[in-house]
Every structure is written in structure tokens, then in C-alpha cells.
Amino acid sequence: MFTTRPELLGTFGAVASTHWLATAVGMSVLERGGNAFDAGIATAFVLQVVEPHLVGPGGEVPIVFHSAKTGKTEVICGQAPAPAGATIEHYKSEGLTLVPGNGLLAAVIPGAFDAWMLLLRDHGTMSVRDVLEPAIYYAEKGHPLLPRVSDTIKGLKSFFEKEWPTSAAAFLPGGSAPEPWSLLKNEALAGTWQRIIKEAEAAGSDRERQIEAARNAFYKGFVAEAIGEFAAKTEAMDESGTRHKGVITADDMGGWEASFEAPLTYDYGGQTVNKIGPWGQGPVFLQTLSLLKGFDLGAAKPAGAELIHLLTEAMKLAFADREAYYGDPAFVDVPVETLLSDAYADERRKLIGAKASFDLRPGRIAGYEAQVDRVMATLERLSDATGTKQVNEPTTAAMQSARRGDTVHVDAVDRWGNMMAAMPSGGWLQSSPMIPELGFMQNTRAQMFWLEPDLPASLAPGKRPRTTLTPTLTTRDGKPFMAFGSPGGDQQEQWQLILFLRAVHHGLNLQEAIDLPMSHTTHFPSSFYPRSRKPGHLLVEESFGNEVIDDLRARGHDLEVSPEWTIGRLVAVARERDGLLRAAATPRLMQAYAIAR
Numbered sequence: 247m248f249t250t251r252p253e254l255l256g257t258f259g260a261v262a263s264t265h266w267l268a269t270a271v272g273m274s275v276l277e278r279g280g281n282a283f284d285a286g287i288a289t290a291f292v293l294q295v296v297e298p299h300l301v302g303p304g305g306e307v308p309i310v311f312h313s314a315k316t317g318k319t320e321v322i323c324g325q326a327p328a329p330a331g332a333t334i335e336h337y338k339s340e341g342l343t344l345v346p347g348n349g350l351l352a353a354v355i356p357g358a359f360d361a362w363m364l365l366l367r368d369h370g371t372m373s374v375r376d377v378l379e380p381a382i383y384y385a386e387k388g389h390p391l392l393p394r395v396s397d398t399i400k401g402l403k404s405f406f407e408k409e410w411p412t413s414a415a416a417f418l419p420g421g422s423a424p425e426p427w428s429l430l431k432n433e434a435l436a437g438t439w440q441r442i443i444k445e446a447e448a449a450g451s452d453r454e455r456q457i458e459a460a461r462n463a464f465y466k467g468f469v470a471e472a473i474g475e476f477a478a479k480t481e482a483m484d485e486s487g488t489r490h491k492g493v494i495t496a497d498d499m500g501g502w503e504a505s506f507e508a509p510l511t512y513d514y515g516g517q518t519v520n521k522i523g524p525w526g527q528g529p530v531f532l533q534t535l536s537l538l539k540g541f542d543l544g545a546a547k548p549a550g551a552e553l554i555h556l557l558t559e560a561m562k563l564a565f566a567d568r569e570a571y572y573g574d575p576a577f578v579d580v581p582v583e584t585l586l587s588d589a590y591a592d593e594r595r596k597l598i599g600a601k602a603s604f605d606l607r608p609g610r611i612a613g614y615e616a617q618v619d620r621v622m623a624t625l626e627r628l629s630d631a632t633g634t635k636q637v638n639e640p641t642t643a644a645m646q647s648a649r650r651g652d653t654v655h656v657d658a659v660d661r662w663g664n665m666m667a668a669m670p671s672g673g674w675l676q677s678s679p680m681i682p683e684l685g686f687m688q689n690t691r692a693q694m695f696w697l698e699p700d701l702p703a704s705l706a707p708g709k710r711p712r713t714t715l716t717p718t719l720t721t722r723d724g725k726p727f728m729a730f731g732s733p734g735g736d737q738q739e740q741w742q743l744i745l746f747l748r749a750v751h752h753g754l755n756l757q758e759a760i761d762l763p764m765s766h767t768t769h770f771p772s773s774f775y776p777r778s779r780k781p782g783h784l785l786v787e788e789s790f791g792n793e794v795i796d797d798l799r800a801r802g803h804d805l806e807v808s809p810e811w812t813i814g815r816l817v818a819v820a821r822e823r824d825g826l827l828r829a830a831a832t833p834r835l836m837q838a839y840a841i842a843r
Contacts, residue, residue: 283371306326328692374447409489436685517722549790694711789810
């Protein structure tokens with residue numbers, strides 16, 4: 247079939263990310279002898295500079311990776327929890343019923359930096375300087391500003407000037423928003439990383455000691471102190487329409503570390519799919535596969551109405567269970583084994599019919615009935631208060647609010663068989679005011695908590711928010727096979743599932759699977775402020791064609807047709823048993839790139 251670009255093939259290494267400069271940096275690390283983890287880390291730090299509207303140093307990241315040395319597939323949780331002062335009582339005393347989608351109260355502890363340092367220490371080969379210097383170069387010397395970044399800054403100009411003066415000083419040089427493709431610098435951020443390198447190298451020549459010193463500088467040193475002081479002293483306007491100080495402190499920072507954990511897995515189509523746990527939406531992917539296992543998807547066309555209908559209806563059920571059951575397992579009992587069991591899927595599958603569903607229908611697992619009732623009652627009250635609204639991700643439709651951010655993605659594989667998939671996000675330029683001495687913003691992941699008690703995702707100090715970030719890595723016979731992902735909030739799993747099913751059932755290569763038309767639904771409650779939903783909704787690219795679009799409409803879907811090449815930002819890499827490497831990147835938005843040789 248026709249593709250916009252070839253699937254890239256090689257045997258040395260491959261990197262794919264959502265920006266060409268970051269991908270090029272990752273490949274340069276492989277060329278200098280680094281492994282896939284070194285390359286992925288350097289790529290991620292560059293993304294914090296060149297896609298500042300989608301990710302920043304104050305954000306978070308889950309990483310799924312396979313180590314050739316240990317033979318294990320693992321997860322690094324770089325999703326840090328809520329601060330000690332983040333209580334339901336405090337937020338309600340501030341006059342809030344929902345956690346705002348931006349500002350200082352939405353921040354949890356920034357988890358990405360420690361996650362990257364943990365991966366570097368235990369599985370990388372390079373130094374802190376090696377992985378930070380490319381990002382420092384672009385922060386100090388400037389990088390060509392993407393049109394969407396320019397548009398975001400222009401949309402926020404008056405808001406920055408009136409409410410977030412530190413952001414205005416950083417992103418409105420000379421009082422004007424920078425034009426597309428002009429060079430944008432962040433010298434304060436370059437200085438932060440240079441100071442981290444200096445403190446790391448002051449610990450001596452040992453690589454691991456340097457990494458530990460870098461972690462301490464961020465979480466127990468000058469970075470933590472600056473974050474805590476800024477939160478305590480700054481009252482910032484947020485989407486609630488009022489100003490609030492933050493609650494994060496230096497003590498919160500110093501009391502947390504990233505951690506390793508086992509992935510959740512599900513076997514499908516000869517592959518084992520590895521995802522993060524129910525502190526994120528990773529199990530939605532696995533639950534959807536368990537439901538689809540009962541259908542002959544191979545007989546459905548890869549861009550046909552039958553595949554899209556079945557996938558959409560299965561996802562509606564899985565996402566309903568996300569609302570009813572998912573949360574931080576350290577705080578709530580999530581019945582994962584039942585949710586992924588054949589018996590549960592067999593019963594739930596009976597709800598998938600020939601027509602589109604409009605109801606939110608979580609399963610009712612014995613012993614959890616009262617919890618499900620509380621969740622549904624909360625959602626009903628929210629619906630009564632806000633009504634149902636269209637929820638669009640900024641990378642898939644016209645930006646409804648210039649304050650919305652999104653996510654980036656990184657995949658890497660090397661000649662030794664190391665592979666990783668990571669979904670960095672948070673700390674966007676529009677998330678909260680810039681901390682001037684650090685050159686970056688705090689994240690807004692706390693907006694995924696509820697301010698209602700006794701729900702799986704209720705706010706609590708030390709609790710991880712139920713993140714939407716969800717990279718995917720599959721294995722065959724214990725060896726890494728595919729790593730892939732896409733930005734897009736609640737749409738991340740949806741686009742990834744389309745890619746995966748097209749590869750498994752129709753034998754499409756990575757680029758073919760990415761280039762075919764995409765779709766997603768906003769039928770279930772959004773994870774983002776103001777938590778709205780649109781029952782029965784299905785967004786499809788017009789490139790599906792009139793026959794498929796008419797068929798889906800006839801099946802009862804509340805159809806919205808988007809221009810072609812507007813949905814999804816998928817990138818992917820793969821490694822065959824004989825060592826052949828493959829890589830691909832979406833042409834949508836004209837900035838994601840893959841490199842392989």
C-alpha cells in the first residue's frame with residue numbers, strides 16, 4: 247500500500263520521537279556507542295526544549311523497557327504523587343469542586359528527572375553530562391520554534407502579561423510572541439542543567455556517584471528549594487477563575503524517588519503486551535484486547551467500519567471500568583486479575599452489539615458494587631453541573647483553549663536488543679507560571695484526582711494520580727519486539743490499539759499501520775479539567791472515505807469527521823528475531839521522525 251514515507255530498516259539502531267531534532271540527537275548517542283537507554287534519555291531531554299508546549303522538566307514519565315543484559319521487561323514509574331499538603335479539605339477550603347487544569351494547585355511532585363536518572367544509572371552507560379549536553383545546546387543557542395508553539399504563546403500573551411509575569415518574561419521576548427521558525431532560547435533552563443552537571447561532577451569521576459549527585463541536586467538541593475519557595479510565595483490565576491498558591495514543598499521533593507515495578511501483561515496475537523499498572527490507563531489497552539479476542543478481526547478491513555465499530559465499543563467498556571476501578575494500588579484495591587480474566591471479558595463482550603452504545607457501563611464486580619455506585623453518582627452530578635461538552639486534544643483538532651497541553655513520545659532500540667518506550671509529559675509552558683531561576687514550569691497532573699472522597703482516584707497526599715500516560719512494549723518469546731506510543735491524553739490507548747491490531751491481524755508494517763486513517767471516541771469522562779464527556783461520540787478522519795463514514799453513522803455513532811492527517815502522533819520501533827530493526831513515525835503535524843540504520 248501507499249505510505250507517506252518508507253518504513254525504515256536497519257541493524258545498528260533505531261530511534262523514533264515526536265520531533266526530528268530529538269530523534270537525531272538520540273541516533274547521535276547510538277553512533278557514539280551509547281545504548282538504547284542512553285539514546286532515549288538524551289532524546290527526552292531535547293523534547294523538553296523543542297516541544298515546550300507538550301512537556302517540560304517539571305513533568306512526569308512512565309517508561310516500559312527491556313534490558314538485553316537482564317532479559318527482563320520492566321516499568322519505571324516516573325509518575326510522582328501528590329504533595330503532603332494536597333488534601334481534599336484544603337482544596338475545598340479554596341472554593342474548589344474540581345482540581346484546576348492549570349496553575350499551582352494542580353502540581354504533583356515532578357517525577358521525570360528521577361526516572362531518567364534511575365534508568366541511566368542502572369541500565370545506561372553514559373554520564374549525566376553526555377545525556378544533558380544536547381538539550382543544553384538547544385536551550386542555550388536556540389531552536390527553530392514550531393508553529394504550534396508560536397500559536398500557543400500568542401494565544402496566551404495577554405494572560406501571561408496580566409497573570410503570569412514570569413512566563414511573559416520568558417516566552418515574550420521584547421514583549422512579543424516569537425514567530426514560527428524563529429529561534430527560541432531558554433538560557434535559565436540551560437543554566438539549571440549546567441549547575442546539575444557541575445554538582446554531579448563534583449562528586450568525583452565515578453559515573454553512578456555523579457548520577458546520585460544529580461538526583462540529589464534536583465530533589466534535595468537547589469531545584470527542590472526553588473520549587474518549594476515559588477509555590478509558597480506565588481499566587482497564580484488558574485482555570486477556576488481565582489488565584490491560588492501551591493502546596494508542594496522542598497520536603498515533598500526530597501521524600502520521593504522513582505521506582506521499578508513489573509508491567510501488567512496480556513498475551514494476544516503471538517505477543518505479550520507490557521503496560522503500566524492501574525495508576526495509569528495502561529490496563530485499558532489490555533482489557534480492550536481481552537474483549538476483542540472474541541471477534542474475527544482478521545476478516546475485517548484494516549480501515550473498515552467493522553474494525554472501527556468493534557474497537558470503539560470495546561474501548562467504551564474498558565474506559566468505563568477505568569473510571570470505576572483504576573487508581574494508585576498503594577491506596578486502593580484494584581481488581582486487575584478479574585478485569586483481565588476471560589470470564590469477565592466473556593460477560594462484558596455480550597454488551598457489544600451492532601449499534602453504538604451511549605451509556606457509560608462499568609462492570610459490577612462482587613464486593614465493589616458500592617464503589618461503582620459512588621463513581622457513577624459523582625459522574626452524574628458532574629454531568630448535571632457542566633453538561634456534556636466536546637473534548638478535543640490539542641494535537642487532533644483546532645486548539646479550543648491555548649492553555650491545554652499534551653504529551654510527547656520516545657522509542658529506541660539498539661543492536662544489542664535493548665528497547666524502551668516512554669511517554670514524557672507535563673510541565674508545559676501553559677501549565678503554570680515559569681519558575682524564573684530554574685527556567686521551567688510545574689506540572690498539572692493533579693487535575694486527574696477527584697475532590698470527592700472514597701473514589702479510586704480521590705485526591706490524597708502521597709497518592710499517584712491516575713495518569714493517561716501509557717507507552718507500550720511487546721515481546722515475543724521473551725524477546726523485545728515492538729515499542730510504540732502516541733501523545734493524546736485519553737486518546738493515547740485508542741490510537742495505539744489501532745496500530746497494534748493492524749499489525750497483528752493484517753500484517754501491515756509500522757508505517758502502513760500509522761498512515762491509514764485514525765479514529766477515537768470521547769464517549770467516556772475526560773481525565774482533564776473540566777472532566778466532560780460526549781456519549782456515543784466517534785471522531786474519524788475523512789480519509790476513511792464516504793462508504794466507511796456512512797456505515798459508521800448507520801451503526802448509530804455520533805460521528806464527527808475530521809480532516810485527513812489530523813488524528814494521532816504515533817511513532818514506533820521494532821526488532822525482528824534475526825536482528826532486523828524497523829522504525830516509523832506519523833506524517834501528521836509534519837514533525838515526528840524516525841531514524842534507523
